[in-house]
Amino acid sequence: MSASAIFVLDLKGKVLICRNYKGDVDMAEIDHFMPLLMQHEEEGLVCPVMSHGKVHFMWIKHSNLYLVATTNKNSNASLVYSFLYKLVEVFTEYFKELEEESIQDNFVVVYELLDELMDFGFPQTTDSKILQEYITQEGTKLEVAKSKVPTTVTNAVSWRSEGIKYKKNEVFIDVIESINVLVNANGSVMSSDIVGSIKLKTMLSGMPELRLGLNDRVLFALTGRDKGKTVVMEDVKFHQCVRLSRFDSDRTISFIPPDGESELMSYRINTHVKPLIWIESVIEKFSHSRVEIMVKAKGQFKKQSVANNVEVRVPVPSDADSPKFKTSTGNAKYVPEKNMVVWTIKSFPGGKEFLMRAHFGLPSVENEELEGKPPITVKFEIPYFTVSGIQVRYMKIIEKSGYQALPWVRYITQSGDYQLRTNV
C-alpha cells in the first residue's frame, strides 16, 4: 500500500489539511501537484496518477476538494484509490457533505480521523461505524478523558455494539435495481445490465441473528426446488457482517446486522434487459434555419406498474434559439446552459406511448466549432417492481430475548446509466 502522506486540497491547490504518515516524501512536493494538473489539463491528458521526479501523486476529486496521496514507491494503485474513496466515505458519514466548508469547520475531527484511519502509510481502522464510537463531534464538548473503551475495536462483532435497545423492533429492507442501457443510433441495444442493491434500516435491540431468503437460482438448484421465477446474480458483494462461508456453502445469507442504515449486499445481473422506457427520436437539423425534434417514449413494462418522475433529456445544438414545444403529456423545458430539452412526465403507466415535438431556430451564421453528439438520457423510477424479478422470500429475525420483529420490504427499479445515442 504505502502512501507516504495524504493531502486534502481546495480547488486552487491550497492545502487544507494534510498528514505525513511515513516521512519519506518531502511535504513540499505537494506544491507541484497543481501545476502538474494544470499542465495535463492543458494537454487534455488528465490522468489519476501524476509524477514529479520520484514522487507519484494519486488523486481523486470530490466536490470542491482534491484528495491526494503521495508515494515514492511502486505501490498498489487500486488499494490507494480504494483508500481515498474510503476517506470520502468516512468523512461524508461524519459531516453529511464532504466539501471545503465541512473540512474547515471540522478540522479537529478530520485530524483525529486521519490519525486513526492510517498509521505509517497503512490503513488501520476504516470502518466508520467503529470510528464513530470513539471519535465524535461531541468530542469538542469538554469531557475529561473518556474512560469508556470502545469495545468494538476488539469486539468479535466489530460493526455492532452491545446493549442497543428499541421499543419497537423493525427492519426495513429496500431492494433497489438500477438499469444501465446503451442503445445505438440505429436502435439496437449495445449493452445492458442491472445493478442491484439491498439496503437495510435496522432498528433491532440486542444482538439479533438475521437470515435473508431470496429467490436465488443457485439456491433453488441446491435445494432441488424448481418453481417460480429465480434470478442468477453475478458479482455479489456483501457487507462484512454476512457470513461468507455460509453463503459459499449453502447460499444462506445470515448475519448480525449493523445498527441503523447499511447496504447489506449488491449484485449485478448481466442479461439482455428490454429497455423499460423505449425512446424513438427523429432529430432533423436544417442548417442555418431550424432543428425539428420528435421524440416518442414508450413504457415497455407491465400495465399495472407506473414509472414516476420520468425525465427524457434530449440534446440540442448549443446555438439553438426560440424553442417551441408540443407534448401529448407532461411538459418540456429548454435548459440552455446544458444544451438540452428536458421532458418531464410525472407518471407514466406501463404500455403507454407519449409524444413530444420541439422546434428550435438556428442562427444563419453557423457555429464553426464541432460539437459532440451527446446521447438522449432518461431518468425514471418504478416502485413495487424489480426488472430482474428478485424477491425477498423471507427475513428471519432471532434474538435471544425472543422478541417479535417486523420486516418491511420495498422494491424500486430506477434508471442508472441510461443512454440512447442519436444520429445528429
Place this chain on the structure above:
Amino acid sequence: MIKARLTLFRLSAATMPYLGSEDTVRELRRALCNPNVQSDQLRYRNAILKVIRAMSQGVDVSGLFSEMVKACATVDIVQKKLVYVFLCSYATLNPELSLLVINTLRKDCQDPNPMVRSLALRNMTNLRLPSLVEYVEQPLTAGLKDRAASVRRVAVLGWAKLHNLQTNSEIDAAVVNELYSLLRDPDPVVMVNCLRALEEILKEEGGVAINKPITHHLLNRLKECDIWGQCEVLRTLQRYRPQSEDELFDILSLLDASLVSPHPPVMAATLSLFLSLCPGVPAVSQAALERVRGPLLATCGSVSREMRFTALCHIQLLLRSLPGLMGAHYKRFFCGYAEPAYIKQRKMQVLVELVNDDNVAMLLDELRGYCTDVNTDTAQAAISALVSSCVILCGLGAGHIGRSYSDRCLEILIGLLGLKQEHITSAVVQTMRDLVWVCPQCSDTVCLAVEGCEETLQDGQGRQALLWLLGVYGERVSSAPYTLEVFIDGVRCEASLGVKMELLTASMRLFLCRPAEMQDMLGRLLHYCIEEETDICVRDQALLYYRLLHCGIEETRKVLQGRRSDPSLGVLIGRPAEPISQWACSFNTLEPLRQGAMETESASRGSPEHVTFDPKRNNDPSDTLNCGHDEEALHSGSDSAIVRTDSTADVLGSSLTVPLSLSVSPALSPEEFELLWLQPQVLHTEQGPEKMKADKDCVCVEEHVRCPEILHCSPQSLQAAMQLVNIQTLAFTPPHALPLRVYLYTHTQRARVAVTPHSTLILGELLYTGEGNQKVGQVDGGVVVVEGREDEQMKEGEQATADGLSGRDTGRTDREQDGVKVTLKQHPRDENALKGFLSILTTVLHTLSSESD
C-alpha cells in the same frame, strides 16, 4: 452551542489574515501563556485550536513550540491530540525542546485508558527524532505486550517507524522474535501490522520469512482481515514457494473465493499471488486469468473513474499474454459520452486489441463515432485507433474479410476529411501517412483522399504529413504541384521549421517525377531558402539540395528516393502472445498506470521514416522509439538527408536483445541538467578504456567511440540526427574551440521488461580533447562538431585547413584509435538500458561520420 462556538471561531480565524504572521504568533502566545486561559480548560483548548488552525493555514507557528509542550500535560484527550499534531509537525525543528515532551508521553503510556496509551505511543514514534530513540524503545517493548489490541497495533508499527528512523542500526533480535510471535495475535490488525513491520525491518534480508507454518497460519486467518489486511497478506505470500504440488493446489483452492472477490484490490492481489505461486504451471495461471475476467470487467464498470482506469490498465497487461481473453466482451469497452478522456483513450486501445472477424463491423462503427469527440485528443486517439485496426486488418492477410474491412476503415477516414474540421483533418492526414508506410496497398485510396485537404490543414504536424505524402506519392496526385505552389508562395510567412524542411524535400521529390511542372517553383524555393532564409537548418538543407542537383539528376534520385513504405513493420501485428512472467511482477502496482501515461505524453510525431510505427502498442501519438528498429529510424531522413545508416549490423544485433525506447520528454532544462551533471561523481580515469563507478542509484560510464572517419557535420545536423533517435542535444561548445564538447540527454524506457528501474535518465557528454589525449594514453582524433561552413570547405577539398584545425595529422596515422570520449551518467542505474543507449549513440556517430566521407 458547539455550532455557535465554531462560528465564533471562524470569525476570529477570518480576522487573522489582517495580522501579519508574526503578529498572529504573538497573539497566540499571549493567549497560551495567560494564566487565566490556562486555568479554564475550555478557553485553553480553544487557544490551542487557534494555533492548529493557523498551522493548517500555512502560518509558521513553530515559535510556539515551548508553549505547546506545556499544553500537552492535560487530561483532555482532544487537547492532547491537537497538541500532538502540532508537536509532530515541528519536532524536527526543535529536537531539544522535544525532549521535554517525552516525559509526558512516557507517563501517558502508563495511563489506564488504552486510548491514551495508544495515542502516546503513536505520537512518540511520529516525532521522528533519532535522538529520542532510546526513550521510546522501552515503552514500545511494553506496548507489544499490552492487553489492549489497539495499543499493540500501534506498538508493532512503532518498531517499523523506529527502524525507518535509523535504517543502519540493528533492531534487537528479541523484538524481531516478539514480532514474529505476534503474528499469532488474536487481533487480525495486529497480525497484519506485524507483517508490515517485519517487512520494513527485515528489508535487507528480503523481508519477513515466509515458511510453511507461517503461510498456512496466514491463509487460515485471511478471512478475519479487512480488505487492506487481506491485500497485505496476499502480497507477502507471493514469496512463498509451495513444497509440493498437493500443497500448491490446496493453497489455490483455499484462495479461489478471494480470486472472485467483489473488492477489486483483493481480487487483483489474489491474481498476483496465483501468478507468482505457479509460474511453472501455465494452465493454472491461464485458468486464474479466465476466472478473474468477470470481476475485472465489473471493475471496468465501477462508479469510481480511478478504479475503472486502473482496471483498464491491468486488462491491457493481461491482453499481452491472452489476446483472446476479452474478445467476447468487447462491448464492455464502449465509451460512455461523459467519460473522461483518459478512460476513453484506454478503452480505445483495448478495443483495437479486440478486433476480430466477428466484431469488426461493429467496432469500426463505434470507433468512427469517437472520431468526432469534442476533446481533440480523444478524437485524434480514435483516428489512430481506426488506423491501427486498419493495419491489423491488412495484416490479417489477403483474406477477403480483412481486405474489405480495411477498405471500410479508409472509407471512414475519408468521410472524416469531409467534415472539414481542422484537428480531425490533421489527425487523419497524419495517420494516413503512417498507414501507407505500413500498408502500401492503401496508397491509391490515400492519394485520392488527400487532394484538396490542404485548405483545412492549419497545424504544422498535419501540413508536414501532407507534404510528405505529396512528395512521396506526388506522381499519383494530380493536383500535387498546385498544392506545393501554394506552399511555396507562402514560404515567406511560414513559421514552422518542420514544414519548411518537409517542403524542400517534397518539392525535390516531386521535381524528380514531374520536372516540367516543378522546375520553376523549385528554383524559386531554393533561391528563397538560400538567399533569404534566416534559419541555418533550412539554408543548409537547401544548399545541400542545390549542390545535389549539380551532381546530376541520377545522383539526386539515388539520395532522395528512399523507401516509400515498410510493410515489414506489419509483421509486428502478428506478434506472439508474451509469457505471463513478462508482466506478472508489475501486476497490481503503479507501473501499468504510468506506462500508458508515458506513451501518451507527447503529441508530436515525425514522418514515418523516423518513427517506427507500432500499431499494437503506440496507438497514440508517441515520441518513444524502439531502438530495435533504428535502422528504419535512421533510414534516409527526409528533413535531414545527411543521416544514412551504414552497416552497423553488429551494433544493431546486440541492441535488438534489449528492447529499449528513448524519449526526450519530460524535457530537461539546462539548469536541471547542470545540476544533475555536477553531482559528485567518482571516476577513476586510470583504470582503462571502460570503467564504471556505481552509486546505489546512479552510474557513470566512460567509453570511447571509434569514429572511422572524422565527423564533419554542423551542430545542427548532429542535433537533427540525435533528435531522430530521441536524444536531445542541449549545448555545444562554440565552433573551432578545443576541446569540443556536446552535452545531451535522453530518457530510456525498457519496453515490456517489467523490472525496476524501468525508466532512467541518461546524461551524456561527448568530448574531443584535441591534440593527443595524454590522459588516456592514446590519440583522440575524433571531432564531433565542426561548424557548418567548415563542412562546405572540406567538400571543396580544402581538407588541409580542417586538418590543421583539429590536429588530425596524428589521428590520420592511427585511425583505429580515433575516438570521441563519451561520458554518460545514468539515474537510476540500469546497465542494459545503458548498453542499449550506447549502441544507439554509436550508430548515430558512425552514421554521421560515414555520411561525411
